Amino acid sequence: MKLNFWAVAILILGSLSANGQSGYWQQEADYKMVIDFNHKKHQFKGSQIIVYTNNSPDVLDKLYYHLYFNAFQPGSMMDTRSRNIIDADARVGDRISKLTKDEIGYQKVKSLRVNGKKVKYKVVGTILEVDIRKAKIQPGQTVKLEMKFEAQVPAQIRRSGRNNKEGIDYSMAQWYPKLSEYDYQGWHANPYIAREFHGIWGDFDVTIKLDKKYTIGASGVLQNPQKIGKGYSDVVEPNKKDKLEWNFIAENVHDFVWAADPDYQHITHTAYDGTILHFLFQPNERTTENWENLPKVMDGALKYINKRFGKYPYPVYSIIQGGDGGMEYPMATLITGERSFGSLVGVSVHEWMHSWFQMVLGTNEALYPWMDEGFTSFASAETMNYLRQEGLLTGDVSENPMAGSINGFSANHAGTEVDEPISTHADHFTTNRAYGIGSYTKGSIFLEQLQYIMGTSAFGQGMLRYFDEWKFKHPNPNDFIRIMEKESGLELDWYKEYMVNTIKYPEYAIDTIYDETLVLRQNGEMPMPLEVVVTTQKDKKEVYYIPLRIMRGEKPNEWPKDVDYNLMEDWPWTHPTYTLELNCGIEKIKKIEINPTINFIDLDRKNNIWPREEEEEEEEEEEEEK
Numbered sequence: 112m113k114l115n116f117w118a119v120a121i122l123i124l125g126s127l128s129a130n131g132q133s134g135y136w137q138q139e140a141d142y143k144m145v146i147d148f149n150h151k152k153h154q155f156k157g158s159q160i161i162v163y164t165n166n167s168p169d170v171l172d173k174l175y176y177h178l179y180f181n182a183f184q185p186g187s188m189m190d191t192r193s194r195n196i197i198d199a200d201a202r203v204g205d206r207i208s209k210l211t212k213d214e215i216g217y218q219k220v221k222s223l224r225v226n227g228k229k230v231k232y233k234v235v236g237t238i239l240e241v242d243i244r245k246a247k248i249q250p251g252q253t254v255k256l257e258m259k260f261e262a263q264v265p266a267q268i269r270r271s272g273r274n275n276k277e278g279i280d281y282s283m284a285q286w287y288p289k290l291s292e293y294d295y296q297g298w299h300a301n302p303y304i305a306r307e308f309h310g311i312w313g314d315f316d317v318t319i320k321l322d323k324k325y326t327i328g329a330s331g332v333l334q335n336p337q338k339i340g341k342g343y344s345d346v347v348e349p350n351k352k353d354k355l356e357w358n359f360i361a362e363n364v365h366d367f368v369w370a371a372d373p374d375y376q377h378i379t380h381t382a383y384d385g386t387i388l389h390f391l392f393q394p395n396e397r398t399t400e401n402w403e404n405l406p407k408v409m410d411g412a413l414k415y416i417n418k419r420f421g422k423y424p425y426p427v428y429s430i431i432q433g434g435d436g437g438m439e440y441p442m443a444t445l446i447t448g449e450r451s452f453g454s455l456v457g458v459s460v461h462e463w464m465h466s467w468f469q470m471v472l473g474t475n476e477a478l479y480p481w482m483d484e485g486f487t488s489f490a491s492a493e494t495m496n497y498l499r500q501e502g503l504l505t506g507d508v509s510e511n512p513m514a515g516s517i518n519g520f521s522a523n524h525a526g527t528e529v530d531e532p533i534s535t536h537a538d539h540f541t542t543n544r545a546y547g548i549g550s551y552t553k554g555s556i557f558l559e560q561l562q563y564i565m566g567t568s569a570f571g572q573g574m575l576r577y578f579d580e581w582k583f584k585h586p587n588p589n590d591f592i593r594i595m596e597k598e599s600g601l602e603l604d605w606y607k608e609y610m611v612n613t614i615k616y617p618e619y620a621i622d623t624i625y626d627e628t629l630v631l632r633q634n635g636e637m638p639m640p641l642e643v644v645v646t647t648q649k650d651k652k653e654v655y656y657i658p659l660r661i662m663r664g665e666k667p668n669e670w671p672k673d674v675d676y677n678l679m680e681d682w683p684w685t686h687p688t689y690t691l692e693l694n695c696g697i698e699k700i701k702k703i704e705i706n707p708t709i710n711f712i713d714l715d716r717k718n719n720i721w722p723r724e725e726e727e728e729e730e731e732e733e734e735e736e737k
């Protein structure tokens with residue numbers, strides 16, 4: 112068969128755009144670590160073996176490790192950043208600059224070998240730079256990286272550390288030398304300044320030798336419960352040693368966390384689908400009752416989440432009191448525990464949702480924090496609404512749990528001078544506010560709007576397909592939007608480009624109305640398909656749906672049967688106005704509204720409504736003056 116040039120070109124282009132990352136590959140790092148912990152000095156000695164497989168097409172002549180604890184030293188990048196940013200995180204502030212020698216954190220590498228060969232390395236802040244020009248790693252090659260290290264646990268300032276403000280002894284996050292990820296965008300040796308992470312998929316086998324007074328909660332499954340007890344096993348083998356040796360295995364993860372305290376109470380709960388849930392907290396009048404009520408609610412949440420966002424794939428999940436707020440890790444979270452019940456459920460649901468959008472769909476959250484925090488926030492809002500609906504949590508059920516976020520974002524942040532495009536690397540936003548609102552709020556609105564554009568059914572299918580096709584990989588924004596394009600049959604690249612790379616937003620208005628003609632105006636810089644809802648004097652609802660021409664299609668009608676639904680001509684985004692012929696005259700109309708269900712950002716909502724509410728007020732004022 113002979114193909115002409117254009118046929119070949121179309122075939123190639125077609126196959127490229129039909130896939131996100133074509134020829135996808137990812138590195139693998141399997142960890143085996145043994146930690147000997149000295150709780151009197153808050154120090155530990157560790158040995159680490161990483162079996163590292165280079166699945167990239169590249170020869171590697173260097174390696175990078177993260178040494179996160181080194182951030183907790185006066186003058187570090189995290190310290191300096193915190194003292195210079197205009198809206199510092201109150202938890203950090205200038206606290207790092209005041210740490211004494213005994214309070215700082217450090218990770219010291221004592222030796223490093225690649226396949227038995229000593230290699231040169233250099234510590235540069237929180238990054239270990241390793242020169243392996245004499246032990247290059249070939250494509251497809253598996254090597255053994257053997258390290259001995261020593262560490263001191265810093266006073267708790269951000270995420271990890273000792274003696275958090277609720278008195279948890281050890282919050283052990285970012286605690287071990289962690290190999291940096293190398294992917295199609297190269298190395299990701301980001302210095303740690305307290306933001307986001309990106310890790311290598313692999314299995315973790317971790318043994319912690321720690322004074323026997325402590326109870327540990329951790330990522331993974333405890334392998335030797337009968338030697339430990341502590342709520343992991345009812346039968347315990349006698350042990351005369353001072354230390355217990357805890358062995359956890361976590362498979363198919365990209366990080367490992369643990370926490371320890373002598374006072375932990377440990378509740379185990381088997382969820383409806385067999386997932387084992389661990390709850391570890393320090394009992395007191397501010398915790399006990401709420402934590403005892405938590406398992407039932409989390410079990411209920413899992414039912415909804417499994418169905419809506421994909422089946423939780425790990426055997427266990429541990430909710431552990433520790434850290435400084437809420438922080439997600441594979442198969443576990445560290446949260447502060449002295450909260451109201453609503454707040455405890457809220458943080459637990461949010462952190463667990465990260466299991467779907469960070470721990471299983473391992474997006475590079477330093478580059479795309481909105482795909483993690485935003486998607487997680489969207490899913491948490493829905494899950495919390497579900498819990499209220501099921502009576503597992505008190506509070507009002509909302510028709511659209513995202514409406515408040517959309518209104519708040521539109522009114523207070525969108526397009527202000529603080530606003531930055533969410534394509535900004537997490538570390539490099541100018542303010543914490545721009546990072547926070549961009550990642551959490553705009554990221555969650557990203558999904559709500561997409562659901563509105565695609566229709567709820569295609570969106571739901573798309574979210575499940577995204578989970579299924581990209582679990583245990585590193586999807587990027589294009590991978591995600593391609594799934595949604597396939598599921599909806601719509602072209603959606605324009606949507607991703609506007610939302611991710613710009614700070615342009617929709618602003619639609621009712622311009623004029625006469626007889627049966629309605630003129631709509633686009634004042635904003637970002638186009639959106641519109642739903643215009645007309646309520647007649649007899650309270651009948653008519654929906655006029657105007658797709659965008661660049662969507663190359665439209666969503667199906669999902670309105671209730673009694674709503675009069677009208678699919679209109681496309682709106683070409685270049686056209687400032689759009690003329691709509693209504694089914695009835697102005698005299699029969701009570702109200703016209705664009706986006707009444709608040710599914711997308713609109714910089715000025717007042718002009719979405721006819722008759723204009725402010726005009727009414729003005730008329731009233733005029734009447735008063737008379």
Ligand SMILES: [Zn+2]
Pocket residue numbers: 439461462465484487
């Ligand atoms: Zn989060």
